[in-house]
Amino acid sequence: MSLSHLGKALVPCVVYLLVSAANLQAEDWPQWRGPSRDGLSRETGLLQEWPADGPPQVWVSKNCGIGYSGPAVVGDWIYLLGSREGTEKLLALDAKTGEERWFADIGDEYENDWGNGPRGTPTVHEGQVYAMGGQGTLICADAKTGKIAWRKSMQELGGKTPTWGYSESPLIHGDHVIVTPGGKQGAIVAINRTNGDLVWQSKELTSGAHYASVMATERNGKSELVQLLVDKGVGVDAATGQLLWKTPWPGRVAVIPTPIIKDDYVYFSSGYGVGSKLVSIDDQYNVEVVYDNKVMKNHHGSVVLVRDHLYGHSDKVGWVCQEFSSGKAAWREREALGKGSVTYADGRLYCITKDEGIAALVEPSPEGWKEHGRFTLAPLSELRKKKGRIWTQPVVSNGRMYLRDQDLLYSFDVSTQGADLVRN
Missing domain, CATH: 2.130.10.10 (YVTN repeat-like/Quinoprotein amine dehydrogenase)
Known part of the structure; x- marks a missing residue:
């Protein structure tokens, strides 16, 4: 092949690489549940399918303590x-x-x-x-x-x-x-x-x-803090701590999941048979209950809101896709994967089960469970107590997925480039 022909042949490849690089976006994960504390990463350029044995493992740190x-x-x-x-x-x-x-x-x-x-x-x-x-x-x-x-x-x-x-x-x-x-x-x-x-x-x-973490939002030009306590969901003035609104919550045993906020709506869920609740808050801090049901009884693996649907594990039901606005179940999946935690990045749910340490890549779709690969975490910790489980939630940041089992922290390369992502 002549150099001129070779140059012409390489043009599409160069264009593809430039477009791919332009589509890459890395993002830090500086706190609980990511940049916005909602379990969602804005990162792109991540694998949409995992190989049969999972994404490549980069390293395992073995002295993280219990x-x-x-x-x-x-x-x-x-x-x-x-x-x-x-x-x-x-x-x-x-x-x-x-x-x-x-x-x-x-x-x-x-x-x-x-x-x-x-x-x-x-x-x-x-x-x-x-x-x-x-x-x-x-x-x-x-x-x-x-x-x-x-x-x-x-x-x-x-x-x-x-x-x-x-x-x-x-x-x-x-x-x-x-x-x-x-x-x-x-x-x-x-x-x-x-x-x-x-x-x-x-x-x-x-x-x-109890065990939930505070969220922040803006309403009426005022900063507001939202928290789920054992007996109520509340909003307080971020400047003074003054109570702005409250709604009853029948918490049992342990109230754990972080509230989810979208516009003037706040979503709560907890396990032990309690369920889920969506409330709307108006400009005068009046609370209206949109729904209060048992479709999502999330214990501690968190729930993520992707577009118009919520995804998470519901006790004694399995993995659930719940319509945010109505609270109705779009689907339930009991057999595909055991109880666990979930995080979202680049069009995929990153799930890990608490018992076996099975990590799964799942497409968030209201049409049903759509899996795109899985693998089992290994080795597992020898320091975990008999009653303990793999409860640390997945983290996806800068092209890596991090999973933890007590003293062991695992890093996996989940980028399409197999290398560090380019920061935009």
Whole structure:
């Protein structure tokens, strides 16, 4: 072939590569459930089908300590919590290699028959990392060095450690860190993120701490914080902590899933037979119940809203696709995959089962379960307690999927390029 002909033949290939590169978009995962705390990644350029044995494994870090904390990913840094030798720690790892960069002690290890150690995901913001241990100690540390700037216990704010440990992931809102100590002094608090001083405490709310994490929204030009407590869903003024609205919630045993917000609607779900509820909030903070049913009884694997439908696992029902506006079930799938957690990225649901550690790639479609590959996580942790399970939710960031089983953190390349994504 002549050089001129070769050049002409290569033109379509070059164009394809340029278009593919232009379609790539990487995104950090700096906190619980991703950039917007909704379990959705805006990342593109990811595999739409997995090979028979799953996506390529990049590395396994084997000394993350025990616990259920998920990773926060910012650039080449990973932050997560784990307990080693009886002390809970904030860990920083190299995202390219899995090697540990530093650790900072949080406090004594939380102990429970279902698994010791911390539960929440760290939050990374403007060079600082905010993290809460299972005993309720909140710390702020330098993201590059691990040096602790301040610490605050939920007990000094009137809180009491819930049955399965403090599991909340801190929310950064403006200059404040928002967490839920629970208790008679006020269930929700705002803490100065620079020095750890208390800014306000929502004294109108006295419910004990459970396990959901706070969300933020805007209404009437005012910042609002939304939380699901054991007995009510609430919205409070982000500037003062004043109660703006509330709706009853019959929480049982453990209220865990994070609320989902879309426009003027707030969606709640929890397990132990409770179900799901959608409410609308008007400009005067009046609450209207759109539906209240048992279609989605999500225990702790979270629910994601993709376009007009919700996806998640419902206790004793299986995986469910629920229409957001009506609450009706589009479909239920009991046999395809066991109970587990879900995250969304680039047109696919990333699921992992709590018992076997089966990871599955599923197309979110109201027409039914459409699977595009699966594999079984291996090796599994030998440190997990008998009652413990794989409860850490999948994270997808910068072309990698991260899965955790206690002391083991796995990194898989799920990009179509088989390399680091190009940041747009």
